[in-house]
Amino acid sequence: MFESAEVGHFIDKKTFRQEEEVLRKELLTAQNALRELGKFPVVLLISGVDGAGKGETISTLYEWMDPRYLSTLAFADPSDEERERPYMWRYWRALPPKGRIGIFSGSWYSIPITQRIAREMTRGELDNRLDQINRFESMLVNEGALVLKFWFHLSKEGQKVRLKKLEKDPRTAWRVTKLSWERTKTYDDLQDVAGHVLRVSNTAWAPWIIVDGTDDNYRNLRVGKALLDALKQRLESPMGQSVAVAPPITPRIDDRNVITALDLSQSFTAKEYDRELAKWQGRLLSLSRDKRFAKRSLVLAFEGMDAAGKGGAIRRITTALDPRQYQIVPIAAPSDEERAQPYLWRFWRHIPRQGRVTIFDRSWYGRVLVERIEGFCSEADWLRAYAEINDFEHELVEAGAVVLKFWLQIDQEEQLRRFKEREEIEHKRFKITEEDWRNRDKWDAYQAAAVDMIDRTSTGQAPWVVVEANDKGFTRVKILKAVCQSLEAALEQD
């Protein structure tokens, strides 16, 4: 969920000045158009960890736009008046009217998150509140509102660094309170709770945009551009009917992401590989025979560019398993029978029972990769798929499954090398087809889709493991190790 916000985004001062100049002009124009049209309000939520720059970014938005048509609502503890009415009453009262932008600093999400961390709310109560929030936001969007939800993220270390930096600067020292430091102690709890909250409320009609809070320039541009894009898109669309339109995937503002941040040069010597492979295969063997695994199951999904080494990695896993225990499900085009069902059906049918393992060689993520890129489904379809997939994996986890997803990343040179090698070697020739060459032309589209996918579906309970796959040995060991560690952690909980 937060992976993309930890890849070290940074915008230098000069670039920022240039981009800012264009951005603020365009924002002002869009804000005026919004006001003159007077047809829909903008509801902007700024949430996130302490010290991630919520206040600074709100100030910047005020600098960039006409403050007379902005309103910011900060919510402290509810007043008596508010406590005596339904939970949502205070937020209803604060909604911006059509034509205006209302910024919610601390929104309807703040109290549930705080209360859950303090264990004043059970998980069930939290989920009920989130359900209520989802219905509320759905109603807002159906009523025409443009809802943008930002979550400002910092890594654990990053939070401390930032708080210290803020404290040193007399202009920002006041932002850091004793409470800020106290809250760093519950960083892990916050990540846990926020991860869950964001997953459940990451709806097609009001998705979360997670922003790396470390660098002021990057953060401000990211928010400003996302706001501008969403505003422009809505202003240009026909306005009559109020319909829920899922906002598009927000464009990136630099080229750093979970994939480009990888160090693909990582590799093992043959000796290292042999040693590590034996070690983790042994570990997996014993874990799969552990008594406690009889009450668990394991679901692994493999995705990656062609020739990234999925098959080889899968074989290194199955070698360590009892053949009666696992099933490999290769996913190609759906059969007639499968085509007559919802797209998730063909994966549901292969869900393992307890004590068993299912390995999907390509998976339900085809919906947001190949189907998205080739236009096999509509934009609305793949946009809603992120939430449906998260729900699906959530149900697997609730039923005791350990769920892991692997994205195997190679670079284009390595892919070419492997393609050529396959064409040369007789017995590997069947592996390379015209389609592989065609897909190669769509490299950038696949990379972008993969980044979106990882951002929107990597959850605490069913994480993506992004694997530097140029070296086959390194790849296989990293995967085996991740499987063992996740399995071990799950069994220890039982």
Next chain:
Amino acid sequence: MFESAEVGHFIDKKTFRQEEEVLRKELLTAQNALRELGKFPVVLLISGVDGAGKGETISTLYEWMDPRYLSTLAFADPSDEERERPYMWRYWRALPPKGRIGIFSGSWYSIPITQRIAREMTRGELDNRLDQINRFESMLVNEGALVLKFWFHLSKEGQKVRLKKLEKDPRTAWRVTKLSWERTKTYDDLQDVAGHVLRVSNTAWAPWIIVDGTDDNYRNLRVGKALLDALKQRLESPMGQSVAVAPPITPRIDDRNVITALDLSQSFTAKEYDRELAKWQGRLLSLSRDKRFAKRSLVLAFEGMDAAGKGGAIRRITTALDPRQYQIVPIAAPSDEERAQPYLWRFWRHIPRQGRVTIFDRSWYGRVLVERIEGFCSEADWLRAYAEINDFEHELVEAGAVVLKFWLQIDQEEQLRRFKEREEIEHKRFKITEEDWRNRDKWDAYQAAAVDMIDRTSTGQAPWVVVEANDKGFTRVKILKAVCQSLEAALEQD
């Protein structure tokens, strides 16, 4: 919720035979078209109380249609295989493919309802399950499925009568088991739990259709026609994109409904009226001063045809209250400020704090009455409003409010008499406008909209009280009495 299913629907044998002949031909044609098109599946849920004729109706559907393209799934306790996988797995496995009709007898709703009645599930757990079910159904509809959910209802007495009748007939005696009789003991619990389940899962994309189970002919025709209408509507709509289309309000098959079933001749003599009025006003006065009311609030909404006597009834309530304690909110066309907000905003702003009363003279139901009829909002807008209104009232109740809604029903003659009277009496002349005469022309449309409204938004926690309003005395006393009794019941819980 269940009011409409207790008004005594009955179709005589001759009418049934005639209608059946037409219906089965049309159903068969539609089923064939569905199969040939092969573009979407039909998911038909048949649920409800024991003895309400679920089995009989399913048999009838098999008679009427081609059984080769029907499948019926009955679910008993989950098998080992099923228990070891996520809750929804067994239902996924049973989904009908495109072009087919799958009948679920006992569906994903059965286990949560049974477990909740047995208190094996908390209210929170139930709500989480319902949330999961709603997402699942939303996904099905987005994937193109036509989802029809029927709930067969019987009154408490009606259930016993039917079970005895079934037992007597050797052809149906086998349907009545010991368990059926045992379950009659938990009738009230079932109504409670089912009322909640149906409210929460009565979504715009897959609403419940509640069917009176008493009369076989009525019940079978009701289901058959609803299925036919929905099928025809889907077959005629353009099929390309898979989009969630809310099914239309199902047409009635006879003229009995919660309004036509009323006995409007009920009235009080002047003496009875004085006595009863004094009695209930006194009761309301003391209830409103009850210490426990300081932690409660009261929200009353009045709707009805023009000149039905809303104002007079409201005055008889406020007379018994401290003027500082209540607020009357007359709802006319929205102000500019209100128009710039979601339609529910102008009601949220008037929500009473604890110890207070808000009386809405016309209300949020305008959305599904005048706005629906006059076309002030789109069909999609008023269709989703039922669920949004239920959510809104649910939040009020959760915050401690007692919520009651009154529909004041007069007949057309009485309305005409009152209109003329108003035109004659000087000080009442302002009350009658051109618009009133115009609305009168739309009498039938308003009556139909009111029935739909009551069916879809009368819940256990925020019920509609339908008032026979031809006699003003009777009207006012019935309303006062309902307010007192609901308030009393709520205060006794505390």
